Amino acid sequence: MQIPRPAWPKAIDVSEANNAGLPIDWADVVPKLKARGIDRVIVRASYGAGYEDALFAHNWTALGHLGFPRAAYHAAVPSEVPNLIESAHEQAGFFWDIVKAHGGMTNQEFAVLDLEITGGMDPVSLTKWGHQWFLGLEKSMAPHTYRTVFYSYVAFIEAYMTDYYLLRTRPLWIADYTGGTALPTKAPPHVGEWTQYYGWQFTDQDTVSGITGLVDLSVFDPAAVESQLKTLDAALARLNSEIASLLKERKALKAKIARLKTSAG
Numbered sequence: 116m117q118i119p120r121p122a123w124p125k126a127i128d129v130s131e132a133n134n135a136g137l138p139i140d141w142a143d144v145v146p147k148l149k150a151r152g153i154d155r156v157i158v159r160a161s162y163g164a165g166y167e168d169a170l171f172a173h174n175w176t177a178l179g180h181l182g183f184p185r186a187a188y189h190a191a192v193p194s195e196v197p198n199l200i201e202s203a204h205e206q207a208g209f210f211w212d213i214v215k216a217h218g219g220m221t222n223q224e225f226a227v228l229d230l231e232i233t234g235g236m237d238p239v240s241l242t243k244w245g246h247q248w249f250l251g252l253e254k255s256m257a258p259h260t261y262r263t264v265f266y267s268y269v270a271f272i273e274a275y276m277t278d279y280y281l282l283r284t285r286p287l288w289i290a291d292y293t294g295g296t297a298l299p300t301k302a303p304p305h306v307g308e309w310t311q312y313y314g315w316q317f318t319d320q321d322t323v324s325g326i327t328g329l330v331d332l333s334v335f336d337p338a339a340v341e342s343q344l345k346t347l348d349a350a351l352a353r354l355n356s357e358i359a360s361l362l363k364e365r366k367a368l369k370a371k372i373a374r375l376k377t378s379a380g
Contacts, residue, residue, distance in 0.1 A: 117312065118299070119299055123336060124152065124153075125151070125155075126156065126157055127156055128157035128158070128188070129159070138170060138173045140325060141183070151323075153323075156184075158174045159171060160188065160213045160214055161190070164202070164205055186224055187210075187214050187226055188266065189210035189248075191244075192234055193241055193244045203247035203248040204248075207251035220261050224261065225262035228245060228266065230248075257358050264285060265282055266287075269291040272306050286314075286339070288314035289306065292320075293318065295318065311336065312336065313339050314335045314336075317333065
C-alpha cells in the first residue's frame with residue numbers, strides 16, 4: 116500500500132447524521148474545504164433496501180449547483196432474502212433511482228458501495244453479495260457507465276470477507292484510523308488481494324468550519340484513481356456493449372415470434 120503524500124487530494128463524507136441533522140450551508144462551507152485542499156464531498160444517498168438519506172437531495176443538488184466534485188454512496192444491508200442476487204440488485208437499483216431522481220452523475224463522479232455489516236451472511240456469500248451489488252448497479256446504469264468504488268474497513272474485510280477476486284477489480288476506499296487527524300506518514304496495512312488503495316479514510320475525528328460535530332476525512336491517490344478506474348471503465352464499456360447486443364437480439368427474437376404468431380393465425 117502507498118504512503119500518502121501532502122499534495123494528494125482529500126475528501127469528507129457526509130450523511131443526515133452530520134451537522135446535527137440540519138442542512139449544511141454548502142455555499143459557506145465549500146470555500147473552506149478548498150482552502151484546506153479538500154476537493155470532494157462523498158454523500159450518502161441510501162441505506163438498505165428502502166431508506167433514502169433525508170439530506171441527500173439537499174447535499175447532492177447544492178454541491179452540484181456550486182460545481183463542487185461529488186460522489187454518492189450506498190450503506191448496504193446485505194441479505195439473502197428472497198435470495199442473494201435479488202437482494203443485492205434491489206439495493207443497487209434503489210440507490211441508483213435516488214441518484215437519478217436528483218440529477219444523476221457526471222463522468223467525473225462515482226458511486227460507492229459501503230459494506231461494513233454482514234447481515235448474518237458467511238464470508239463467501241457476503242463477498243458474492245457485494246459483487247452482485249455492483250453488477251446490479253451497472254445494469255441499472257446502462258447504457259451509461261459511471262465509476263464505481265468499494266468501501267469498507269480493513270478489519271471488516273479481513274474478518275468477514277473472502278473470494279477477493281470478485282471485488283479486487285473495484286477501486287478500494289478503505290477505512291483504517293490512525294488515531295489522529297494529521298496526514299499519515301506510514302502506509303495502511305495490506306488487505307485482501309488489493310495492492311493499492313484508491314482512498315484511505317484515516318480519521319473520523321476531523322472538524323470543518325460550518326459543519327457541527329466531527330466528520331470523516333480521507334486522502335486519495337490520483338495515480339491509483341487513474342489506473343484502477345480506467346481499467347474498470349473499459350470493463351464497464353465492454354459489459355454495456357454486451358448488454359446492448361443482448362437487448363438487440365431479444366428485440367429481434369420478439370419480432371420473429373410476433374411474425375410467427377401472425378402467420379399461424
